Amino acid sequence: MKKTILFFAALLTLLFISSSLAQVNYSGWWQSNLYLWENPDDAQYYNFYQGLQFRLSPQNYSNLYLNTYFRVAYRDDLDEMQEKVHNLYLNWNLADNYRLRVGRQFIYQGVINGTMDAVSLSGRFAKNLQLQAVIGTEAPFTREFELVDWDNGNLLGAYASYRLPWSNSLEVSYFQKQRKSDSEEKSELYWQQLGSAFLGTIQQKVNYYFRMDYNLLTESYQTMRGRLSYLANRWTVSAEYNSQRPRIYEDSFFNIFVVNPYNQLRLAGNYRMQKYEFGLQLLQTVYDVHAYYVLFKDDNDLRLVGTFGHQKFGTLGLVLQNGYGGDNLGYFADIRYEFLPNITARLYNSYFNYERTSTNISEDALAFLVGLGYRYKKVLLLEGELQQSSNNLYKNDTRGLVKLTFLFGN
Amino acid sequence: MKNHLKIILLIIAGGVILFSLTANASKEKSELKFSHKKHVIENELDCASCHTMAESSESGKDNLMPNMESCGSCHDLEATDKCGICHSDTENPRNVPRVENFLPGFSHKLHFTAEVKCNDCHSRIEKKEVVEPYLLPAMEACQQCHSDKKVKPNSHGPNYQHTHGDDAKSKSNPITASQSCNLCHSQRFCQYCHEGDNLDRVTHPLNYAFTHSLDAGGKERECAVCHTERAFCIECHAQNFVMPHNHVLGWAIPDVGGTHVSEAQNDLESCMSCHEANAEISCQKSGCHIK
Numbered sequence: 165m166k167k168t169i170l171f172f173a174a175l176l177t178l179l180f181i182s183s184s185l186a187q188v189n190y191s192g193w194w195q196s197n198l199y200l201w202e203n204p205d206d207a208q209y210y211n212f213y214q215g216l217q218f219r220l221s222p223q224n225y226s227n228l229y230l231n232t233y234f235r236v237a238y239r240d241d242l243d244e245m246q247e248k249v250h251n252l253y254l255n256w257n258l259a260d261n262y263r264l265r266v267g268r269q270f271i272y273q274g275v276i277n278g279t280m281d282a283v284s285l286s287g288r289f290a291k292n293l294q295l296q297a298v299i300g301t302e303a304p305f306t307r308e309f310e311l312v313d314w315d316n317g318n319l320l321g322a323y324a325s326y327r328l329p330w331s332n333s334l335e336v337s338y339f340q341k342q343r344k345s346d347s348e349e350k351s352e353l354y355w356q357q358l359g360s361a362f363l364g365t366i367q368q369k370v371n372y373y374f375r376m377d378y379n380l381l382t383e384s385y386q387t388m389r390g391r392l393s394y395l396a397n398r399w400t401v402s403a404e405y406n407s408q409r410p411r412i413y414e415d416s417f418f419n420i421f422v423v424n425p426y427n428q429l430r431l432a433g434n435y436r437m438q439k440y441e442f443g444l445q446l447l448q449t450v451y452d453v454h455a456y457y458v459l460f461k462d463d464n465d466l467r468l469v470g471t472f473g474h475q476k477f478g479t480l481g482l483v484l485q486n487g488y489g490g491d492n493l494g495y496f497a498d499i500r501y502e503f504l505p506n507i508t509a510r511l512y513n514s515y516f517n518y519e520r521t522s523t524n525i526s527e528d529a530l531a532f533l534v535g536l537g538y539r540y541k542k543v544l545l546l547e548g549e550l551q552q553s554s555n556n557l558y559k560n561d562t563r564g565l566v567k568l569t570f571l572f573g574n
Numbered sequence: 575m576k577n578h579l580k581i582i583l584l585i586i587a588g589g590v591i592l593f594s595l596t597a598n599a600s601k602e603k604s605e606l607k608f609s610h611k612k613h614v615i616e617n618e619l620d621c622a623s624c625h626t627m628a629e630s631s632e633s634g635k636d637n638l639m640p641n642m643e644s645c646g647s648c649h650d651l652e653a654t655d656k657c658g659i660c661h662s663d664t665e666n667p668r669n670v671p672r673v674e675n676f677l678p679g680f681s682h683k684l685h686f687t688a689e690v691k692c693n694d695c696h697s698r699i700e701k702k703e704v705v706e707p708y709l710l711p712a713m714e715a716c717q718q719c720h721s722d723k724k725v726k727p728n729s730h731g732p733n734y735q736h737t738h739g740d741d742a743k744s745k746s747n748p749i750t751a752s753q754s755c756n757l758c759h760s761q762r763f764c765q766y767c768h769e770g771d772n773l774d775r776v777t778h779p780l781n782y783a784f785t786h787s788l789d790a791g792g793k794e795r796e797c798a799v800c801h802t803e804r805a806f807c808i809e810c811h812a813q814n815f816v817m818p819h820n821h822v823l824g825w826a827i828p829d830v831g832g833t834h835v836s837e838a839q840n841d842l843e844s845c846m847s848c849h850e851a852n853a854e855i856s857c858q859k860s861g862c863h864i865k
Contacts, residue, residue: 199774211773233765237773250765270765305806393740400729402740434737441731465791473732481736485788492788496779516785531780542718551775555784557814565774 189226191573192218201563213237218572227257248307250279262287268303271319271339279303280319281311292327302341315344315351332364356380369395384409400434425452439475444468449487477501483516490520494529510535510549529555535565545569605663606705614700621692628692634680694719720758783810828862 199211214236221229233250253267265284282300289295302317304310321339328334341355361375371393377386386409393402406428432445447467465487473479478499485492494516502508512533519526535549549565613619622629624640631638642651650656661667685695693700695711720726729741742755742764755764767777775782790797801807811817826832838845849857857863 197774213773239773391740395729400737404740432737432740434731434733436731441733443733443737445736469736471733471736475732479732479735490788490791492785512780514779514781516781518785518788520787527784529781529784533780551780553780555781557784567774 187223188220189223189574190218190220192216193572194570196568198566199563200565201561203558203561209240211237211239212242228255230254246306247309249303249309250307252309258287261289271298271321279307282319286323294325294327296323297321298323298339302343315342317341317343318351328364330364331366332362335359335361335363353381357386371395379409398436400432402430402432404428404430404432406430426450427452441471441473441475443471443473445470485518490518492516492518494518506539508537508539510537525556527556529553543571545571605661605668607660607662608705610700610702612703628682629686631682632684638682688725690719716758826862 193215195215197211197213197215200208201210202208215234217233219229219231221227230253232252234252235248235250237246237248238244239246249268251268251270253265253269256264258264263284263286266282268279268281269284271278271280271282271284279302280298280300281303282298284296284298284300286294286296298319298321300319301312301314302319304312319339319341321337323335323337325333325335337357337359339355339357339359340353342351342353344351357377357379359375359377361373363371363373363375365371371391373389373391375387375389378384379386385407388407389405391402391404393400407426408428409425426449428447428449430445430447432443434441434443445468447465447469449465449467451463451465465485467483467485469481469483471479471481478497478501481496483492483494483496494514496514497512499511500508510533512531514529514531516529517526518529531551531553533549533551535547537545537547539545545568547565547567547569549567551563551565553561555561613624614621624644625638626640626644627636628638645651645660649659657664657667695715697711697715772778778786786797821834824832826834834845
């Protein structure tokens with residue numbers, strides 16, 4: 165732990181020294197949060213955590229930069245820190261067409277592969293062909309600043325995108341993960357997926373995206389997804405079909421609960437009228453339920469979400485859900501308003517009445533939040549919140565949050 | 575492990591040294607001897623006098639550099655012996671290198687309409703006495719201005735928090751790079767919510783700990799996108815005795831067995847996913863499975 169703190173302290177020092185000596189651009193923020201609450205057992209708890217993120221690049225050469233996002237948390241014990249390095253990588257855009265990235269980074273190419281301590285190289289090797297290759301180890305799930313041994317979790321992957329005529333594109337990807345379990349001597353494949361996608365756009369208004377991922381280990385498809393959306397000046401309409409088998413990791417919590425494959429249809433629309441915005445989303449999920457595992461009353465779930473927003477004041481929403489997981493009816497309001505220059509008030513209120521299919525007990529969940537934020541010039545942001553909620557476990561759960569953000573950069 | 579850390583430290587230290595080296599190495603000299611200061615400050619010329627197309631340009635692909643004819647509207651180009659006024663290499667005079675791939679979606683016209691002045695973005699260019707590459711505004715300048723003036727893309731309406739997923743998936747593709755999220759947002763911006771700790775309940779709404787099972791069942795959100803490890807769930811579920819749905823009445827009956835017997839025979843690994851660490855307590859010390 166001390167090692168990590170010392171490392172980041174040294175890095176920051178280096179940052180400020182190098183900025184004065186070697187024409188370096190830097191920007192980022194430093195945030196301190198104190199979160200306090202008292203449980204019904206009258207015990208008091210707190211979280212204190214600090215986050216640091218910055219990007220550092222040479223002046224006049226923004227192709228090279230160092231990026232990081234780092235957090236330290238103290239939970240009810242100032243002597244026990246929990247560190248998390250979410251990303252820390254060096255990015256170098258070599259010439260115009262190639263990019264080299266070394267360090268802790270998030271790997272996403274159609275399917276999320278998680279955060280990796282990896283080396284990735286991507287480049288446009290021909291006019292219409294872009295390739296990317298990744299090799300590395302899995303980041304510890306606690307996001308500690310240390311590397312996992314190669315045999316305890318590694319990733320190899322490649323991705324290719326070929327640009328077709330009329331703004332179309334074809335993608336192919338291959339990713340595999342290996343890991344050694346306690347009973348094995350050597351690491352073995354537990355994730356091997358081949359993916360392909362076809363996507364494009366028509367006159368920047370119609371977007372389409374079709375994707376299929378095939379699991380080579382189970383020899384069955386993992387995901388099939390199709391989406392069509394239309395973007396007009398005021399309208400946005402999209403329709404999406406998604407058929408997915410659970411991505412069961414060796415260490416996934418899906419091992420705890422029964423999770424079925426499902427087919428999902430989502431229809432969503434948004435309409436903007438000056439400063440107002442209306443949204444409606446319909447989500448129908450049909451589960452591929454094996455008779456042995458029928459634990460719920462139905463094999464499909466319907467969810468309807470309606471929202472109304474104002475550019476200046478915030479959003480109001482209504483949620484209606486019925487089916488597989490349970491019944492749910494509720495609303496939420498998230499209001500933000502700058503009533504004085506640099507001073508913003510926040511008000512959040514939600515009420516949900518829900519009934520899980522498994523219990524058949526109607527439960528209420530009510531939440532209320534009031535907060536103030538003050539911004540001093542471009543460098544300091546002070547926020548305070550008082551949160552209160554009641555639910556089936558706690559009749560009154562009250563919490564206080566103080567957040568101080570320091571923005572820096574040259 | 576220590577060796578791995580050393581490697582990381584070496585890489586990062588190397589990167590910082592590389593910054594210092596490249597900071598100065600990247601400056602190149604241009605063959606042209608053009609002074610913005612002489613034209614804009616001393617002769618009080620507007621930017622549009624030379625960059626005639628700038629105010630009406632709607633694409634970053636447009637060539638907005640003045641050509642020789644623009645210069646010729648003021649200077650006597652016929653006098654060949656005066657080439658040296660602008661060109662340091664009169665034997666082989668060259669034009670300013672064309673700027674390419676710099677924000678294809680950028681509209682000068684839109685910014686002029688919004689009364690943004692040239693030097694709001696091209697700051698201090700009027701004082702430059704030499705032609706240097708990289709007189710273009712840095713991304714930070716765009717972000718600063720758009721952040722200060724709260725100018726967001728049309729798509730970023732009040733409901734965008736609920737709808738941004740579609741854009742994030744489709745616009746990350748190179749074919750729509752001009753609309754890409756990472757034009758303004760770096761990866762850390764996504765990770766703040768999508769891989770944050772939620773220690774202050776910012777990522778999920780208040781009460782989410784008590785209502786998340788409906789989302790998990792209803793599949794509006796894919797929990798596994800962020801929470802891939804069982805340790806994340808087990809800690810809380812074990813503390814609050816929140817158990818799988820099949821752990822109902824009749825699940826475990828002392829001296830008889832109950833429904834858990836057949837479940838365990840069918841899929842013991844499923845039991846192990848929770849009970850691996852406390853199997854001795856839950857199975858043996860309860861008085862049922864005594865060795």
